Amino acid sequence: MKVLVTCRNGMGTSTMLTVQVRNVASKNGWDVDCEHASLDAVGSFHGDLIISLSDVAQELKDEGVKTPVIGIQSLMDANEIERKMAPFVGK
Amino acid sequence: MLKFLISLFSSPAILLGAVAFIGLVAQKGKDFTDVTKGTLKTIVGFLIFQIGATTITSTLQSFNVLFQDGFHIHGVIAAPEAATAMAQGKYGFVVALTLILGFAMNLVFARITPFKNIFFTGGHSLFFACVLALILKFEGLNDAWAIILGGTILGFCSTALPALCQPFMRKITGGDAQAIGHFNMIGYATSGLVGMLFKKHANETTENIKFPKFLSLFKDFIIGVAIVMLIMFYVATFAAGQAATAKIAGGVHWLVFPLIQALTFTAAMSVLMYGVGMFLEEITNAFVSISTKFIPGSRPALDVPTIFPYAPTAVLVGFLGSYAAGLLGIVIMTVFHFSTVIIPAAHICFFSGGAAGVFGNSTGGWRGALAGSFVMGLMLAFLPLLLLPVLQQMGIQGSTFPNVDYNVVGILLKQVFSIF
Numbered sequence: 324m325k326v327l328v329t330c331r332n333g334m335g336t337s338t339m340l341t342v343q344v345r346n347v348a349s350k351n352g353w354d355v356d357c358e359h360a361s362l363d364a365v366g367s368f369h370g371d372l373i374i375s376l377s378d379v380a381q382e383l384k385d386e387g388v389k390t391p392v393i394g395i396q397s398l399m400d401a402n403e404i405e406r407k408m409a410p411f412v413g414k
Numbered sequence: 415m416l417k418f419l420i421s422l423f424s425s426p427a428i429l430l431g432a433v434a435f436i437g438l439v440a441q442k443g444k445d446f447t448d449v450t451k452g453t454l455k456t457i458v459g460f461l462i463f464q465i466g467a468t469t470i471t472s473t474l475q476s477f478n479v480l481f482q483d484g485f486h487i488h489g490v491i492a493a494p495e496a497a498t499a500m501a502q503g504k505y506g507f508v509v510a511l512t513l514i515l516g517f518a519m520n521l522v523f524a525r526i527t528p529f530k531n532i533f534f535t536g537g538h539s540l541f542f543a544c545v546l547a548l549i550l551k552f553e554g555l556n557d558a559w560a561i562i563l564g565g566t567i568l569g570f571c572s573t574a575l576p577a578l579c580q581p582f583m584r585k586i587t588g589g590d591a592q593a594i595g596h597f598n599m600i601g602y603a604t605s606g607l608v609g610m611l612f613k614k615h616a617n618e619t620t621e622n623i624k625f626p627k628f629l630s631l632f633k634d635f636i637i638g639v640a641i642v643m644l645i646m647f648y649v650a651t652f653a654a655g656q657a658a659t660a661k662i663a664g665g666v667h668w669l670v671f672p673l674i675q676a677l678t679f680t681a682a683m684s685v686l687m688y689g690v691g692m693f694l695e696e697i698t699n700a701f702v703s704i705s706t707k708f709i710p711g712s713r714p715a716l717d718v719p720t721i722f723p724y725a726p727t728a729v730l731v732g733f734l735g736s737y738a739a740g741l742l743g744i745v746i747m748t749v750f751h752f753s754t755v756i757i758p759a760a761h762i763c764f765f766s767g768g769a770a771g772v773f774g775n776s777t778g779g780w781r782g783a784l785a786g787s788f789v790m791g792l793m794l795a796f797l798p799l800l801l802l803p804v805l806q807q808m809g810i811q812g813s814t815f816p817n818v819d820y821n822v823v824g825i826l827l828k829q830v831f832s833i834f
Contacts, residue, residue, distance in 0.1 A: 332635045332761070333691045335535040335595075335717025338698050349443075359691065363636065363684070376719060378726040382633070398720045399591045 324412060325370030326357045327390075329379070333361030336376060340398055344374060347405045353412045365390075372411050374404075426502075426510035427464070430693055431457035433514055437700025452696040459692025464506075466686025467499030473679040474500070474812040477650060479662055480672075481812075484653025488754040488806075491646065492740075492762060492798060492816035494541040495686055496679075500810045501544050508557050512543040512564040517701060519569020524709050532705045533572035533595045535717040536694035537687075538817070542568050542597050545801070545820040546827075548808045553831045567823065575599040575819055576715040582606040585776045586724050595715025598766045601790045601818035602773045608789050609774035609782025618779040620728040620771065629730055635687075638760035640680040646757060647672035718769035725772045729764075731780060732771020732787035737763040739791025754802055756795050762816055767791055790818075797821040804828065 328344055330336035337359040348355035358364075365373065365388060373383065373392045380394025393407045423429050434456035438449045474496060481489035501509060516539055524530050533539060546564035555563065576593035579602050584590055594602060609616075632638040651659050651672040663671040705712050722729050740758025747755045767787045774786025794816045801824050805814060815821065 330717075330719055331633065332687050332765075334537045334687055334694070336719045338536070338691060338695055339534050339702075339714070339716055339720075341695065342699055342702050359695070361635065361684075361687065361691070377723040378729075379719075379722075382630075394723070396723050397587065397589075397592070398716060399714060 324353070324355050324372065326355055326372045326374060327364060327368045327370055328357060328359040328374045329362055329365060330359075330375060331362055331379065333359065333364070336398070337361075340374065340376070340395065343398065343401060343404055344408070347401055347408065351405065351412075353408075355412075372408070374408070424507050426506040427457045427460035427693075429507070429510050430460050430514070430697065434696040434700065437704075438696060441700065441703050452699075456693045456696050459689050459695070461689070463686055463689030463693060464502055466682045466684075466689055467502045469682035470496045470499045470679060470686065473675050473682065476662055476671075476675050477647060477679075478812040480647070480650035480654040480659060483658040484650050484655070485755075487752070489646070489650065489757055489812070490754050490798075490802065491757045491759055491813045492794060493683075493759040493813050494544075494762070494815045494817060495683060495690075496813035497805070497810050497815050498541055498544045499686060500813065501548060501808070504809060505544070505547050505551060508547040508551065508560050508564075509540070509544045511561045512547050512568060513540055515561055515565025516543055516568030516572060517697070519566050520572040521569075521701075521705060521709060523570050523573040524705070524712050527573065529573040529577050530709070530712045531573045531576040531593045531595070531715040532701070532709065532712050533576065533715045534698060534701065535595045535715070536698055537690050538595070538597045538717075539568065539572065540690070541815055541817065542571065542820045542823075545805075545815050545824050548805055548810070549801070549824050549827055552804050552808055567827070571597070571819060571823060572715070576713075578603040579606070579773070582773050582776055583721075586721055586772060591713065592720065593713050593715040594718065594721065594769070596718045596766070596769065597817045597819035598769070598790070598794075599819055600822055601766070601793050602770055604793070605770035605782075605786030605790050606773040606777050608786040609776065609778030612778030612781040612785065615779045615781050616777060618781070619725070620731045620775045620780040620783050621725055623727055623731070623780060625727065625730050629734075632733060632760055632764055635761050635764075636680060636684055638764060639683055640677060642757075642760040643676035643679050644673070647676040718765050721769060721772050725775050728771040728775035728780075728783045729768035730771075731783040732768040732774070732790070733764045734767075735784045735787030736767025736770060736791030736794060739788045740795045743792065743795030752799070754799065756798055756814070756816070758791070758795060759816070762794065763791065766794060766817065793818050797825075800825050801828070
């Protein structure tokens with residue numbers, strides 16, 4: 324599964340969120356190929372899932388982004404990431 | 415052979431690549447592909463960062479010439495990325511090693527002191543490392559001492575300063591799992607305290623306010639930078655006049671030159687941020703695995719957008735409050751004939767002002783958000799003036815480091831050195 328982790332400037336938040344997503348994926352044995360970038364990468368992303376923090380995710384949904392988007396409220400909450408990613412894995 | 419090694423590792427890109435390599439090899443479960451990919455990406459990321467840096471420097475030089483010709487004062491854009499870029503050529507090696515030692519010392523201090531914060535916003539660590547390196551080199555320390563002292567100060571601030579904000583962070587996030595990691599911590603805590611003045615109205619939160627849609631333009635990092643740079647370049651160009659602009663425009667029409675320069679600056683900024691994100695990825699990764707393994711009870715201090723989901727509208731209020739303070743700063747600096755005018759950068763006010771808004775909102779509702787971020791904006795505008803003479807002598811022209819913590823620490827450090 325191809326995942327884009329994104330935040331506004333592609334630097335701090337998305338880097339950390341990527342680390343979290345990878346940990347969750349390897350813990351569950353999910354095959355996840357995860358890139359991180361700023362929001363400018365969203366338009367040219369042709370993968371399966373976009374992950375961001377919930378305020379940014381809501382904006383992406385409002386803009387009508389075609390790829391499914393999930394928003395994380397609390398970056399350190401691995402359970403939240405796992406719960407929200409699970410429905411998309413293996414599709 | 416020795417010459418080869420010195421030359422190889424005095425390139426900051428290779429140095430950081432080596433750190434990533436060691437980090438990757440030390441983590442179990444990383445195969446040959448992971449190690450190669452991570453090491454190369456770190457090196458290439460840093461080189462991309464340097465390419466952005468070179469272009470930013472050249473566009474800022476044009477801006478300086480125009481602004482100075484037009485107004486006969488220095489115009490300084492408060493963008494730490496650009497200021498860091500300008501230090502790369504001469505001090506890149508000291509900055510890179512200060513950054514690495516700072517990471518290591520953060521872990522050491524988190525282990526041995528009651529502050530358990532691990533600072534993960536590598537971009538900000540880079541800016542802080544750069545300010546420290548410049549001040550210590552200005553004071554005449556040799557490279558080794560500058561790195562040791564700088565890295566130790568950076569490591570201590572990384573673990574200790576987030577503690578100032580933790581009481582407010584518990585209020586904002588409703589838990590104690592996360593700290594804030596962004597070198598404005600003194601400013602954010604101040605904003606939280608300012609918000610307490612409006613304690614009675616704490617329930618009238620920013621989240622009930624509706625904002626006009628065009629303001630969301632500034633949420634986009636690139637657009638925010640582009641708009642402000644376009645305005646600044648055209649103001650400087652009109653002040654300098656046709657003749658002075660044509661002299662540096664190299665055949666480009668004098669009214670087209672500022673357009674191209676402002677957007678080139680924006681493009682370079684985007685390149686630079688892309689590079690920083692890339693070279694920090696593996697280093698952050700290693701940092702996470704080391705800290706979770708060796709520092710029990712450690713708490714991650716994370717970049718400001720991690721608190722934005724808790725009060726997205728407070729971020730906009732904070733942006734407006736801090737930018738208004740920055741503009742007031744320009745008026746004050748002009749009216750009172752300061753030798754330099756600090757020009758607020760939109761993206762800094764968005765992230766730093768926005769976070770101050772979230773802190774102020776948590777204690778004093780929308781009134782707290784507005785007042786707290788306004789105070790934050792004043793700090794972003796006026797604190798850099800104190801370190802400016804040092805930084806300008808070290809070759810940082812036309813841009814400077816606005817964030818609160820490294821300015822406060824830098825000013826204290828200067829005071830300590832002035833005793834000897």
